[in-house]
Amino acid sequence: MNTTLARPKLHRGKSLNRGSSLWRKVLEQKYLYLMILPALIWVIIFAYGPMFGLYMAFINYSPGGGSFFSQFFHSEFIGADWFKYFLDNGDFYLVMRNTLAQSLLTLLFGFPAPIILALLINEISRNTVKKVFQTVSYLPHFISWVIAANIIITMLSSDGLINNILMFFGFVNEPVRFLQIGPYFWWIIALSNTWKEMGFGAILYLAAISSINPELYEAARVDGANRVRLMFHITLPALIPTIVVMAILSIGGILNAGFDQQYLLQNDTVLQYSDVIDTYTYRYGLQNSMFSYGAAVGLFKSVVSFILVVTVNSIARRTNGQSLF
Amino acid sequence: MKTRSIGESVFLLAVYAILGFVFFITLYPFWNILVLSVNNASDTMRGGIYFWPREWDFSSFRQILSDSEILNAIKVTLARTIIGTPLTLIVICLLSYPLSKKDLVGGRPITLLFIFTMYFSGGLIPYYMILKSVNLIDSFWVYILPGLMNVFHMILVRTFMQQLPGELEESAKIDGANDLQIFYKVILPLCLPVLATIGMFTAIGHWNAWFDSYVFTYKPSLKTLQAVLVKILNQYQTSNMVSDAQKIADSAKKMAVSSDSIRMAATVVSTLPIILVYPFLQKYFVKGMTLGAVKS
Numbered sequence: 001m002n003t004t005l006a007r008p009k010l011h012r013g014k015s016l017n018r019g020s021s022l023w024r025k026v027l028e029q030k031y032l033y034l035m036i037l038p039a040l041i042w043v044i045i046f047a048y049g050p051m052f053g054l055y056m057a058f059i060n061y062s063p064g065g066g067s068f069f070s071q072f073f074h075s076e077f078i079g080a081d082w083f084k085y086f087l088d089n090g091d092f093y094l095v096m097r098n099t100l101a102q103s104l105l106t107l108l109f110g111f112p113a114p115i116i117l118a119l120l121i122n123e124i125s126r127n128t129v130k131k132v133f134q135t136v137s138y139l140p141h142f143i144s145w146v147i148a149a150n151i152i153i154t155m156l157s158s159d160g161l162i163n164n165i166l167m168f169f170g171f172v173n174e175p176v177r178f179l180q181i182g183p184y185f186w187w188i189i190a191l192s193n194t195w196k197e198m199g200f201g202a203i204l205y206l207a208a209i210s211s212i213n214p215e216l217y218e219a220a221r222v223d224g225a226n227r228v229r230l231m232f233h234i235t236l237p238a239l240i241p242t243i244v245v246m247a248i249l250s251i252g253g254i255l256n257a258g259f260d261q262q263y264l265l266q267n268d269t270v271l272q273y274s275d276v277i278d279t280y281t282y283r284y285g286l287q288n289s290m291f292s293y294g295a296a297v298g299l300f301k302s303v304v305s306f307i308l309v310v311t312v313n314s315i316a317r318r319t320n321g322q323s324l325f
Numbered sequence: 326m327k328t329r330s331i332g333e334s335v336f337l338l339a340v341y342a343i344l345g346f347v348f349f350i351t352l353y354p355f356w357n358i359l360v361l362s363v364n365n366a367s368d369t370m371r372g373g374i375y376f377w378p379r380e381w382d383f384s385s386f387r388q389i390l391s392d393s394e395i396l397n398a399i400k401v402t403l404a405r406t407i408i409g410t411p412l413t414l415i416v417i418c419l420l421s422y423p424l425s426k427k428d429l430v431g432g433r434p435i436t437l438l439f440i441f442t443m444y445f446s447g448g449l450i451p452y453y454m455i456l457k458s459v460n461l462i463d464s465f466w467v468y469i470l471p472g473l474m475n476v477f478h479m480i481l482v483r484t485f486m487q488q489l490p491g492e493l494e495e496s497a498k499i500d501g502a503n504d505l506q507i508f509y510k511v512i513l514p515l516c517l518p519v520l521a522t523i524g525m526f527t528a529i530g531h532w533n534a535w536f537d538s539y540v541f542t543y544k545p546s547l548k549t550l551q552a553v554l555v556k557i558l559n560q561y562q563t564s565n566m567v568s569d570a571q572k573i574a575d576s577a578k579k580m581a582v583s584s585d586s587i588r589m590a591a592t593v594v595s596t597l598p599i600i601l602v603y604p605f606l607q608k609y610f611v612k613g614m615t616l617g618a619v620k621s
Contacts, residue, residue, distance in 0.1 A: 026430050031504040032423035036435065039420035042474045043439055049455040050447025056454070068458040117347065123340045133344060135604055136351055142599050144533035146551045150558055150592045151354045154361070159372045161357060199351065227336055260536070264555065267562055278449070285450040286540065298448025306445045 057082055057296035082296035091280065098186070099276040102257040105190035107250055113194050114201030115243065119231055121202065122209050134206075137199025145196075145260035152192050152265065153179065179265065182273035189261055189274075201246075208242045209235055248316045252309035255301050277301045355596070362386070362589035369586065385590040394545065395553055395591065401538075402550040405468040406531040413527050414520060416473045417482055422508045424479075425486035439476050456541060467541045468534070468549070478523040485519040486512060525606045529599065550595050557588050 158175035259278040266274035285294015365382035461467040535551035
């Protein structure tokens with residue numbers, strides 16, 4: 001370092017030397033680059049290809065002859081008209097309302113549920129019971145939404161279990177058609193999502209609990225704390241960092257209300273309440289062949305989601321040093 | 326045995342009661358579907374089947390297992406799981422190893438290139454157009470190629486590889502092994518736990534996938550099991566509404582009855598492999614999830 005300072009003329013020669021050693025290093029690592037190649041081709045085609053394809057949101061794309069990208073030159077450029085169209089017609093309001101309502105309701109039930117579950121599982125002292133319970137609680141996570149939807153529809157049908165219970169206790173006189181009443185749809189999405197994911201979500205919290213220092217519990221017990229106090233004053237505070245990270249993740253994904261659930265459980269009678277951004281994009285973009293419009297709505301969602309994730313992440317980093325990237 | 330105070334006993338009782346309730350609502354729907362699928366279809370219409378079948382009848386299973394559409398769907402689903410899972414693991418590992426090395430020239434920008442795709446995507450419509458322009462629409466390979474990479478899984482594997490002791494590679498290098506040999510003979514065998522985890526997730530993902538089959542393929546011969554199940558579900562919902570409108574029409578009702586029991590049986594058949602396999606793999610994914618937690 002001293003030599004470069006003393007003789008600046010050598011600097012050029014040195015950097016040239018560094019350049020060639022860099023090149024030598026690249027050559028040395030040739031196998032490593034070869035290993036990257038398949039994934040690189042994949043990411044260019046399947047991840048960045050669609051991103052460049054988003055240009056179709058600004059044109060009046062019509063799939064004629066020729067390849068996807070060459071079609072760009074033959075289509076009329078219309079700028080932000082598709083976005084204006086989406087914002088101006090009433091659909092924007094409906095779709096955003098449904099997306100946010102379903103996301104927020106899902107958070108309301110789905111976020112605390114795994115935490116509570118983990119705290120309760122932690123109270124079981126017998127290992128076999130604990131294991132059996134955990135195994136069962138993960139199960140719904142591993143079935144597809146198709147199967148889950150079949151199960152939910154069966155449970156909620158007019159001669160399903162829920163209606164039978166309600167009628168048995170006299171809460172209702174005739175079966176409730178849960179899946180055909182619009183406002184119920186939001187609750188069905190939120191509760192069924194909680195049913196499916198809470199056991200799996202608890203894994204993270206249980207892992208965090210298992211890393212708590214046992215001495216803390218012993219010290220508190222010596223001070224006369226009972227189990228309830230141990231739970232609220234030691235276990236729960238120890239979970240806060242995990243809870244914060246999970247909260248960041250879920251706020252960033254608030255526009256991802258989902259697709260599978262909504263698509264599989266919806267029917268024409270509840271469309272006003274079931275339609276979220278993703279199902280809307282699918283219906284207009286592919287089923288109705290309004291390709292450019294669908295791409296514009298999708299782009300709107302991607303951009304807003306991206307901004308949300310980045311913002312939430314930087315807030316988290318500034319407030320408590322936790323961040324995802 | 327320690328003595329418990331009354332307060333603690335009440336607390337424990339409450340804990341077990343709540344967990345018992347959760348246990349019930351998690352498991353019962355599966356049990357109910359199973360019971361309904363082995364009960365006689367027209368008997369089911371009388372209601373009251375909760376915990377045990379009243380009239381055993383396996384005809385709906387016989388019907389779907391002799392249905393060529395469903396048999397073919399099972400074949401397609403098995404094929405995509407068996408072909409897709411190892412290929413995905415290979416591509417993920419091939420990328421993870423170079424990116425796990427701190428001295429890889431250009432490693433950071435390449436990593437960012439992949440991580441960016443976790444937060445921003447082109448969305449469904451341009452994605453469909455790309456699949457179309459590379460001739461994957463209505464091809465079996467639409468199940469395999471777009472799913473070859475999973476950036477989140479790649480990060481898990483990369484993190485795992487970074488935690489391996491560097492001395493292993495050093496000594497292999499001194500013995501004259503090149504990067505490919507080190508990767509294959511030294512690194513890969515050590516990565517088995519994390520590979521088992523993401524392999525299981527990938528395989529289950531293949532088994533459960535329906536959207537790609539439903540939207541990107543038109544040929545009936547390419548439909549996967551879950552996509553056929555979606556079709557049955559849609560038929561059921563339509564026929565359900567029709568039969569509500571004209572309850573007197575007996576023939577329509579009969580159709581609804583049989584389609585309902587077919588739906589139950591198909592649900593059971595497509596759930597069974599998952600239920601049978603996953604308790605054995607449980608210990609792996611708990612480890613894998615924890616690994617992900619440590620990372621963040």
